[in-house]
Amino acid sequence: MRYSDTLLPFVATAAAIVIPDEATANQLVLDAEQKVEKTASSWRDHFCHGANTLLSSIEDTLDNAFDGPERQTNKLKGIVAEGLEIDIGSDITDFLDPSDYADGPHGPHGPHGPHGPHGPRGHFTNLTVYQTLHASNHTTKFAKMLDDFPEMIDKLNSTSANVTIFVPTDKAFEKIPDHVKNHKPPKEFVEKLVKYHILPDFYPAGRVLSSHTLPTAFEEEHLGGRPQRIRVSVGLFGVKLNFYSKVVYANLITSNGALHAVDSILVPPPPAKRLISLFPTKFSTLELAAEKTGFTHHHHHHSNSSGPALTGLTVFAPTNLAFKKLGPRANAFLFNTPKGLHFLRALLAYHVVANETLYSDAYYGHQKAPESGEVGESADGHFHIDLPTLLGDKHIGVDIARWHGFIRVKLNGRIGVAVQDGLAKDGVVQVVDSVLIPPHPRKHRGVWDGESDEGISVTELIERLEPFVQEGFEDENATEVEVDEVKQEDAQVEL
Known part of the structure; x- marks a missing residue:
């Protein structure tokens, strides 16, 4: 596979949309062999190029963060916890083919399905998270990137434990400047990025809304080998991760976890x-x-x-x-x-x-x-x-x-x-x-x-x-x- 078709869109986007609490404009420093570091230096210069173009909007975002959105966010989360709903992840309505959704009590029209009297908002499928990524026409690029990492495939395909994924849509990869697409990043870097989108537990929409931070499958050695986390923000216009990546499709419950789609690729934060x-x-x-x-x-x-x-x-x-x-x-x-x-x-x-x-x-x-x-x-x-x-x-x-x-x-x-x-x-x-x-x-x-x-x-x-x-x-x-x-x-x- 060509990393330039997958990772670099991701990285360049991060450089352009750094936001206050979850800045993503700096590269993830790799503690790898010297030859890997040498390769990495070439694309770092490229994805950092042009980051200043959105600096004013970044500063506006930070200004808003100091003007009270934390209070608003907390209130909104409290409202959600009391039973009122916030419309999240409604931008995509055709994530899967109708035949891929589950029937029966947990199907879309069953008593415990999204349209039933006891079900959460969302959809259900008998596919695993991994199978769902390959079945959807919205996640083809991330699915291809994932296929280079058998360990992650096994995790997302196994039914022995629940997992959750925030998957970037194909449109998220289109945000990449063309001038960075011909630079191949180290595979170790890509692996960390993939892991950063995966949560080793079951996080349906309700649990995401009630959280401030979420642990990922990416274990950061600078945190003592503990999980690097994702920041959750709830606002009047939906849910964002790390303050910039909006949830555009939420609560697809699979046979081994949950899937949510986001409009921007998530990059682990800088020092x-x-x-x-x-x-x-x-x-x-x-x-x-x-x-x-x-x-x-x-x-x-x-x-x-x-x-x-x-x-x-x-x-x-x-x-x-x-x-x-x-x-x-x-x-x-x-x-x-x-x-x-x-x-x-x-x-x-x-x-x-x-x-x-x-x-x-x-x-x-x-x-x-x-x-x-x-x-x-x-x-x-x-x-x-x-x-x-x-x-x-x-x-x-x-x-x-x-x-x-x-x-x-x-x-x-x-x-x-x-x-x-x-x-x-x-x-x-x-x-x-x-x-x-x-x-x-x-x-x-x-x-x-x-x-x-x-x-x-x-x-x-x-x-x-x-x-x-x-x-x-x-x-x-x-x-x-x-x-x-x-x-x-x-x-x-x-x-």
Whole structure:
């Protein structure tokens, strides 16, 4: 088969439609042999070409994400859970030939079929997922791509366990620019892409609607071998995966699972650092802070490249608005004074959690959690966890309240997550509109909580971070004399 007819449409589309939480504009980095990497470099340049053409619309999508769609989405999911229906996946009406649909009690007109009194919306077939892909005239390109991977064929053809697939339609492959079609990608890359469309469980439409993220068959080594996930968004115009791929046909129940069709190919997300860099109008201050301080989560966690690799991250990414809330005096100190950079670096360290990935509805880590890995599954729908940050012994307390499809995430009891579940290759980005500052070592009341109109005083900022500036940065530490000098400078800044 020619990969240019299957994968590259896919990849180029991803480069052009990167969106906030599930950016797909960057290549999936392959940890393969050097010769494979050399081959990959040629097509990376091509599918990345032209990504800026839709940058303005991408930014508009991100702007909308900050204007409250999370709240709207949660409400819509709650409505669905109460029994009201959202019309999803109705763009295709002839997915299979009429003879391929099942008869009997689970057929289209049976009592448990889509048109019966007890059936879900959708259709039923006695075919397996794999057989269905080959029987439909809408999925011929993905079916051909799948045929190069016997392991996946067996999974989608077996009736011993249920599977679900989000299959790109043939029209999804037509979105590819012509200039990338003659570059053959590595087979390992294609295999990961195929697996990213498959869920190793039964996810009919109702279960998809009530989820924020879904685990795929693609096991990402940068997540400790755990499943990379797909982000679900519910809106007035239907259901989208990773914010850009719309479900155009839903709930075809097969003999071994479920099938849903999407209008764009899904590509595993880029690393968290790359994801954040895609949106300078939202995170330029955060990027500037990292550049000025030389902060990277990898270097901070282990300076020796031969040390243990990270197995997932949770990054609480403050927006430009979040830094603005600190106030002009605090920002002047942090960004414009030599001593302030030490405190800025400590502040960044408090926003990163290593080796624990916390999504709004799933947790990858070593702490005690529900056996399913799902969060918010307790009797009262509440899940609490204290995540260790890179700032010494300082933790972030996370409370996740879940009721049906509604999910609310609070940090340290006060600050909400503005945009949840920005999927990354190496973890997840949770966007916050207030900078997280470790609790005051002595005060418990009357301190800045992220929302004060006047921001935080430089004195209080120093008091909260001073122990870690003195002790936490090895050869970059500020000495006690330097800290005293900083306090004197701060007093002048505050005047």
